[in-house]
Amino acid sequence: MRAYLNLLKNILSSNFIRLSFPYKLTFAITYKCNYRCKTCNIWQRKPKNEITFDEITEFFRRSNKFNWIDFTGGEVWLRKDFVQIIEVALKYCRNLIMLHFPTNGYMTDLIVRGVESIVKMNPRKLIISVSVDGDEKANDFVRGIKGGWRRQIETYKRLHTIPGVQVFLGMTLSIYNMDQYNKSFAAAKEECPWLTPNDFHLNIAHKSSHYYGNEDNSILPKDVTQLINQMIEYGRLRNKVYNPISYIERQYLRHVKKYLTANLTPMRCHALYSSCFVDPYGDVYPCAMYSTKVAGLREYKFDLQSIWNNPHAIRLQHDIWKYKCPQCWTPCEAYQSILGNLLCHRYT
Numbered sequence: 001m002r003a004y005l006n007l008l009k010n011i012l013s014s015n016f017i018r019l020s021f022p023y024k025l026t027f028a029i030t031y032k033c034n035y036r037c038k039t040c041n042i043w044q045r046k047p048k049n050e051i052t053f054d055e056i057t058e059f060f061r062r063s064n065k066f067n068w069i070d071f072t073g074g075e076v077w078l079r080k081d082f083v084q085i086i087e088v089a090l091k092y093c094r095n096l097i098m099l100h101f102p103t104n105g106y107m108t109d110l111i112v113r114g115v116e117s118i119v120k121m122n123p124r125k126l127i128i129s130v131s132v133d134g135d136e137k138a139n140d141f142v143r144g145i146k147g148g149w150r151r152q153i154e155t156y157k158r159l160h161t162i163p164g165v166q167v168f169l170g171m172t173l174s175i176y177n178m179d180q181y182n183k184s185f186a187a188a189k190e191e192c193p194w195l196t197p198n199d200f201h202l203n204i205a206h207k208s209s210h211y212y213g214n215e216d217n218s219i220l221p222k223d224v225t226q227l228i229n230q231m232i233e234y235g236r237l238r239n240k241v242y243n244p245i246s247y248i249e250r251q252y253l254r255h256v257k258k259y260l261t262a263n264l265t266p267m268r269c270h271a272l273y274s275s276c277f278v279d280p281y282g283d284v285y286p287c288a289m290y291s292t293k294v295a296g297l298r299e300y301k302f303d304l305q306s307i308w309n310n311p312h313a314i315r316l317q318h319d320i321w322k323y324k325c326p327q328c329w330t331p332c333e334a335y336q337s338i339l340g341n342l343l344c345h346r347y348t
Contacts, residue, residue: 003095003124007067014274014340018317021305023067024275024336026288028211029056029085031280032078035104036144037133039174039205041213042074050280051297053081053088059282059297060092063304068098070332074280076101083114090121102129102170105155106148112158119164127245129170129201130156134180135187142176153191160192169195174205174219178227181234197237201249204231204256206330210291211279224260231256251338252331259329266329270337272317276308277332286316289328 010023031047051059069089076082090096103111118126132152133142139149159167171177171184181202189195204227205219206212221227235253240246255266271277271286272294278284282297284307294316295307307313319325 003067003097006095007097010067010274011339012343014270014336015343018273018314021063021065021308022272022275023065024070024270025066025068026070026072026275026277026332028072028074028277028279028288029076029082030074030079033074033104034078034106034145035075035148038142038144038176039172039212039214039217039219041217042211045213047074047280051282053084055282055298055302056085057088059302059304060088062302064092065095066093067095068336069093069096069100071099071101073102075104075106077103077107077111077114083117086118086123087121090123097124098127099123099125100127100129102131103155104143104148105130105132105152106145108151108155108158111155112162115159115162115165119162123164126165128159128165128167130159130167132156132169132171132184132188134171134177135183138177138180138183142174149187153188156188157192160194168199168201170201170203172203172205173227173230175221176219178221178230181230196239197234198239198241198246200234201331202231202234202253203331204260204329206289206328207326208289208291210285210293211277211288228257228260248335248338252329252334255334256329259327263327265323265325265327265337267337267341269320269325269328269333270340271320271325271333272308272313273321274340275333275336276304286320286325287328287330287333289330289333290316290320290325292316 010019013019030050031042031045033043036043130152133139136149140146156167156169159165169188207215209215231253258266276284277287284294284297294313300306
């Protein structure tokens with residue numbers, strides 16, 4: 001109960017003040033990836049000197065006030081110590097409520113065994129997104145791996161049977177698949193008869209030089225009308241379920257049109273206000289999209305509190321507050337921004 005009260009306190013406080021420590025962390029633990037997605041160039045990196053397990057342990061030992069952690073990559077399961085990383089996070093972050101990670105789903109047996117081990121650690125809420133970008137033909141074209149869709153769906157089906165796991169299919173719309181949701185859903189439902197639109201999470205492709213490395217890619221159309229219509233249609237298909245996650249999803253979809261039309265974040269962003277991003281080298285950024293580094297964890301002996309409160313971080317947060325940043329509406333940043341604008345309605 002204390003952990004839930006701590007999360008509630010942080011959410012409510014973030015409606016009025018910049019928090020003294022972020023309650024939400026997005027942590028990219030590796031750039032290694034076994035896919036070749038057309039919307040993302042992470043797979044082209046040759047990662048070296050990535051943050052070690054011992055360093056991650058020290059980080060969570062010293063920086064452990066998170067209520068919500070999104071682990072991401074690359075592909076998180078290409079780190080052989082991923083289960084141990086989860087174990088360390090759960091050990092030190094006593095107020096951790098939400099634990100989420102995406103996977104491309106290719107290494108089905110490894111992923112299922114790993115998730116079964118994680119469930120035994122009793123995380124309060126474990127959410128997993130298995131990426132899918134269309135039906136079999138469209139997905140394998142966008143993601144660049146023949147046979148990928150079959151493995152992704154098999155991973156989703158097997159994770160769906162594990163008690164204690166909430167698993168979704170995550171679809172990122174881009175110029176390659178912006179009209180493919182209905183085909184994607186129909187193909188997945190043929191394999192998974194229980195599927196409803198609520199089992200999908202739709203978002204839109206973004207650019208980032210320091211994370212995706214795709215700043216030169218044309219991933220969204222110049223005319224976004226079709227993309228907007230697809231997102232609106234998907235929103236109408238979802239069943240209204242009254243719980244916090246569904247509320248956030250509805251609010252995210254509600255503001256997509258405004259973002260795509262104006263190319264402006266629809267509300268005050270909470271990057272460096274209640275959340276931050278850490279890359280596989282231990283470098284801290286406001287988020288996955290804003291490519292101005294705050295500081296390196298290694299330089300600060302893995303003490304995020306010191307980085308969070310340094311003058312550079314505060315200046316960057318002020319710039320973000322004034323919309324002097326790349327502008328995005330990615331769920332990694334939108335969700336905590338939605339929660340932080342519940343009471344003050346600091347919308348554009």
